[in-house]
Amino acid sequence: MRTQITELFGLSVYTDKAAFVGSVDDVVIDVDQKKIDALAVGELNPEIGEIKGYSGLKIPFRIIKSINDIVIIRHIPGMFRSPAKEE
Numbered sequence: 407m408r409t410q411i412t413e414l415f416g417l418s419v420y421t422d423k424a425a426f427v428g429s430v431d432d433v434v435i436d437v438d439q440k441k442i443d444a445l446a447v448g449e450l451n452p453e454i455g456e457i458k459g460y461s462g463l464k465i466p467f468r469i470i471k472s473i474n475d476i477v478i479i480r481h482i483p484g485m486f487r488s489p490a491k492e493e
Contacts, residue, residue, distance in 0.1 A: 419447050421481035422471055426451045430477060431462060442467050445477065454485060
């Protein structure tokens with residue numbers, strides 16, 4: 407499958423366990439290797455743990471499982487906060 411890089415912008419990113427991560431803001435390219443290195447994801451799901459004050463997340467291309475109408479990545483254990491316990 408061939409696609410234009412600009413078609414990736416704005417796609418929603420989900421884990422393979424159906425957890426929303428965010429949306430694609432940019433594509434990081436390794437010019438020397440002539441390949442996509444990562445997707446820069448913004449508008450992050452607030453359930454994702456603290457990410458050192460950054461407003462985005464870099465998703466390595468190696469954990470991307472599928473790209474079509476949405477992007478599906480491998481679920482990363484511990485990526486999402488535990489639900490707050492109500493007292």
